[in-house]
Amino acid sequence: MTYNRRLQLIFGVSIGLLxxxxxxxxxxxxxLGTWLPALGYLPSVGYNQYSWQPTIxxxxxxxxxxxxxxxxxxxxxxxxxxxxxxxxxxxQLYRSRSWLWVKHSLGPLLAIPHxxxxxxxxxxxxxxxxxMRLISPQLSGFDIPPDWLIVNDNYALSLSVAxxxxxxxxxxxxxxxxxxxxxxxxxxxxxxxxxxxxxxxWIKLVFPQLFSSLRLPFYAVLSYSLSxxxxxxxxxxxxxxxxxxxxxxxxxxxxxxxxxxxxxxxxLLLLLLVALIGLFYVVEVLIxxxxxxxxxxxxxxxxxSKKESEKESRVVAKFLSHSAILVIAASSLLAMSALMxxxxxxxxxFPDLLxxxxxxxxxxxxxxxxxxxxxxxALIGLASALLALVMSVIILQWQSQQNKKQAKSTxxxxxxxxxxxxxxxxxxxxxxxxMLVALHLxxxxxxxxxxxxxxxxxxxxxxxxxxxxxxxxxxxxxxAMLSQSLWRSFWKVKIPMLFKPLAFSFAVGFxxxxxxxxxSLYVGAGRIExxxxxxxxxxxGSDLRVSAVFAIWQFVxxxxxxxxxxxxxxxxxxxRKAMN
Amino acid sequence: MSVRLESLQVSLDTEALFPPxxxxxxxxxxxxxxxxxxxxxxxxxxxxxxxxxRELTAKGTITLAxxxxxxxxxxxxxxxIQFQEDLLFPHLDVAGNLLFGLAAEKPTKSKAQRLELVxxxxxxxxxAGYEKRDIATLSGGQKARxxxxxxxxxxxxxxxxxxxxxxxxxxxxxxxxxxxxxxIKQLQIPxxxxxxxxxxxxxxxxxxxxxxxxxxxx
Numbered sequence: 060m061t062y063n064r065r066l067q068l069i070f071g072v073s074i075g076l077l078x079x080x081x082x083x084x085x086x087x088x089x090x091l092g093t094w095l096p097a098l099g100y101l102p103s104v105g106y107n108q109y110s111w112q113p114t115i116x117x118x119x120x121x122x123x124x125x126x127x128x129x130x131x132x133x134x135x136x137x138x139x140x141x142x143x144x145x146x147x148x149x150x151q152l153y154r155s156r157s158w159l160w161v162k163h164s165l166g167p168l169l170a171i172p173h174x175x176x177x178x179x180x181x182x183x184x185x186x187x188x189x190x191m192r193l194i195s196p197q198l199s200g201f202d203i204p205p206d207w208l209i210v211n212d213n214y215a216l217s218l219s220v221a222x223x224x225x226x227x228x229x230x231x232x233x234x235x236x237x238x239x240x241x242x243x244x245x246x247x248x249x250x251x252x253x254x255x256x257x258x259x260x261w262i263k264l265v266f267p268q269l270f271s272s273l274r275l276p277f278y279a280v281l282s283y284s285l286s287x288x289x290x291x292x293x294x295x296x297x298x299x300x301x302x303x304x305x306x307x308x309x310x311x312x313x314x315x316x317x318x319x320x321x322x323x324x325x326x327l328l329l330l331l332l333v334a335l336i337g338l339f340y341v342v343e344v345l346i347x348x349x350x351x352x353x354x355x356x357x358x359x360x361x362x363x364s365k366k367e368s369e370k371e372s373r374v375v376a377k378f379l380s381h382s383a384i385l386v387i388a389a390s391s392l393l394a395m396s397a398l399m400x401x402x403x404x405x406x407x408x409f410p411d412l413l414x415x416x417x418x419x420x421x422x423x424x425x426x427x428x429x430x431x432x433x434x435x436x437a438l439i440g441l442a443s444a445l446l447a448l449v450m451s452v453i454i455l456q457w458q459s460q461q462n463k464k465q466a467k468s469t470x471x472x473x474x475x476x477x478x479x480x481x482x483x484x485x486x487x488x489x490x491x492x493x494m495l496v497a498l499h500l501x502x503x504x505x506x507x508x509x510x511x512x513x514x515x516x517x518x519x520x521x522x523x524x525x526x527x528x529x530x531x532x533x534x535x536x537x538x539a540m541l542s543q544s545l546w547r548s549f550w551k552v553k554i555p556m557l558f559k560p561l562a563f564s565f566a567v568g569f570x571x572x573x574x575x576x577x578x579s580l581y582v583g584a585g586r587i588e589x590x591x592x593x594x595x596x597x598x599x600g601s602d603l604r605v606s607a608v609f610a611i612w613q614f615v616x617x618x619x620x621x622x623x624x625x626x627x628x629x630x631x632x633x634x635r636k637a638m639n
Numbered sequence: 640m641s642v643r644l645e646s647l648q649v650s651l652d653t654e655a656l657f658p659p660x661x662x663x664x665x666x667x668x669x670x671x672x673x674x675x676x677x678x679x680x681x682x683x684x685x686x687x688x689x690x691x692x693r694e695l696t697a698k699g700t701i702t703l704a705x706x707x708x709x710x711x712x713x714x715x716x717x718x719x720i721q722f723q724e725d726l727l728f729p730h731l732d733v734a735g736n737l738l739f740g741l742a743a744e745k746p747t748k749s750k751a752q753r754l755e756l757v758x759x760x761x762x763x764x765x766x767a768g769y770e771k772r773d774i775a776t777l778s779g780g781q782k783a784r785x786x787x788x789x790x791x792x793x794x795x796x797x798x799x800x801x802x803x804x805x806x807x808x809x810x811x812x813x814x815x816x817x818x819x820x821x822x823i824k825q826l827q828i829p830x831x832x833x834x835x836x837x838x839x840x841x842x843x844x845x846x847x848x849x850x851x852x853x854x855x856x857x
Contacts, residue, residue, distance in 0.1 A: 062712035063693070462694040536690045537726055539714035541793045544740035548714070551739065552679045636775035637729035 085635030092490025097323035113319035137222035145230030237272035286483030401607035443511035444568030501585030566624035570617035647699035658851030674848035689713030719795030734770035740792035
């Protein structure tokens with residue numbers, strides 16, 4: 060066996076073992092640790108007999124069915140809404156003057172954590188929020204906030220809207236990255252030369268090619284929306300709440316038998332996701348089948364009058380698409396500003412647009428409360444992002460050494476890496492908690508770092524893969540020949556040349572870690588507080604101003620790391636033009 | 640110092656890309672290998688250097704300065720390679736790039752001594768005082784020369800040249816070609832150059848890769 064093959068084998072085997080012990084087995088344990096209690100088996104608290112009792116109890120609970128309806132409704136609405144909007148925006152705005160602007164605004168929009176956005180968004184849309192203040196009392200006639208249920212509405216609409224606003228940028232980013240694989244400009248030119256309009260060319264030629272790359276992100280968003288708890292607590296309906304929130308409550312009740320009920324509900328949630336994914340897959344297959352004829356049907360001849368109306372609809376579409384991105388950007392900006400203003404407000408009576416008295420008190424008051432959670436969050440974030448980055452580099456270095464035929468055989472790793480993204484968090488975290496309790500690892504910093512690593516890894520890998528695999532490995536070869544050491548070449552040539560994307564991927568990982576709610580809740584065991592846990596607690600508390608301070612920290616912490624990730628490489632390579 | 644290739648062959652799956660190569664190059668000599676594009680010229684060099692991609696396999700022996708090297712990984716073969724592109728490391732300055740080639744000298748030579756070697760090398764190429772320059776600010780010809788210096792400072796036992804002139808424009812090409820040939824002569828190392836351009840061949844004979852034998856320039 061040659062040296063290279065041996066090296067590849069060592070790489071492959073270590074990646075296999077690492078992912079087996081740190082990803083696959085714990086997830087399997089987490090799932091089993093949820094499924095068995097769902098069937099009545101949880102010996103650690105004295106349930107030794109399998110039974111359908113928990114399942115029956117779950118279905119008999121008065122909230123279950125309405126919760127499930129709410130969850131399914133908001134999930135489908137949010138995911139489909141965001142997906143359709145994102146695709147429509149890409150189609151409308153591609154090659155328009157705003158396209159560059161859209162691209163540049165993606166980063167900042169994605170950098171805002173879901174939770175901080177949700178808390179700020181609630182400040183904006185609430186009956187006493189900014190929007191209402193803007194039209195009060197002159198237009199609305201309200202001197203006191205109306206008694207409307209906008210936030211926490213019974214139909215989970217504000218939750219769905221917040222999800223749509225947050226997921227559109229994500230889908231657009233995924234679409235952009237899928238677009239780099241095809242030649243969109245040429246495709247549209249060809250389409251135009253055959254008589255297709257821009258939109259027809261997009262729908263018939265570009266979108267079908269994009270879709271295969273968007274399928275996984277679509278399922279991931281489905282899974283996320285179905286099992287999201289922190290956002291649901293802030294914006295979602297209260298009684299009944301969404302299914303995930305209900306499950307979370309059951310898991311945290313003092314009555315231990317309710318955990319079994321929670322476990323069977325969590326298992327049902329997973330089944331619901333599988334059913335939803337199956338449903339959407341069937342829909343996709345049906346659409347592709349029925350559209351095949353339509354795809355190749357060609358251009359229907361247009362009458363002159365129709366062309367006129369087409370021009371008009373084009374103008375309308377342009378207006379609508381610009382309004383849509385304006386709404387997304389403005390709501391994010393407003394939400395963040397609302398947080399800022401609230402955090403510095405002392406007295407802010409209802410119809411006033413701004414506080415009448417300002418103060419630093421809220422910041423000072425929460426400082427003491429915040430130090431521990433901030434340190435924990437930073438530690439966990441830095442450690443889990445670093446681990447995830449190292450793991451991503453190991454995997455990618457291995458994949459980059461495979462030839463094209465073998466590259467297919469490395470897909471299992473990608474599958475394992477992405478798996479935690481597709482699995483609803485609440486469907487296996489309880490099992491993980493049980494496993495950690497059994498191993499006496501619950502509530503420890505190391506377990507916390509590990510569980511965050513599970514969810515950070517896919518994002519680190521995703522944000523690094525393309526650049527890493529596109530690296531011209533002749534640099535690495537040359538470096539090895541010149542320095543007579545592969546290791547040295549790797550450290551002194553490849554890593555520095557990829558420093559920028561590596562730093563960025565680290566920052567993405569850190570941000571993902573900061574935003575984790577359920578993993579911290581289930582593994583921290585109340586002993587490790589994080590800023591996100593505290594933010595949710597504060598948001599459900601009574602003091603809006605403290606809640607705003609917490610939410611801002613949840614946003615600022617990742618922002619600092621993003622800024623460093625951009626600034627440090629620039630500073631390091633300030634004199635190296637080709638590196639920028 | 641010399642290099643001998645015996646029945647060296649590269650195959651994709653089981654199909655050989657070209658007839659077995661048998662050749663010997665003495666110190667200070669240049670063997671030019673010619674063939675149409677796509678006939679496996681770069682793969683031949685990769686087989687000698689040890690950097691073949693995994694879908695390709697090499698057969699045959701490579702004897703370098705009396706030692707068989709075909710079983711060694713690329714970084715231990717003591718071979719330098721020069722590509723069409725300069726592939727200078729963009730994150731290092733000129734001196735950094737050249738010092739990288741002197742890594743092997745680290746245990747025996749101080750930093751000052753190594754910098755002195757760098758300065759000498761730059762002077763020999765007419766680039767005295769360029770140590771602190773950013774790679775991105777250099778002209779194509781300067782990059783090409785520094786890239787070659789970097790390969791040579793690592794004291795390779797064999798220099799491989801993969802169409803090193805084809806990216807340069809007409810004027811620079813002649814000058815750089817002359818620079819390369821004198822450097823090989825001066826340092827007394829064997830060199831193998833692959834090209835599809837007969838102008839790159841200073842010798843009356845070249846090795847035809849597709850034919851599998853030496854040929855004269857018509």
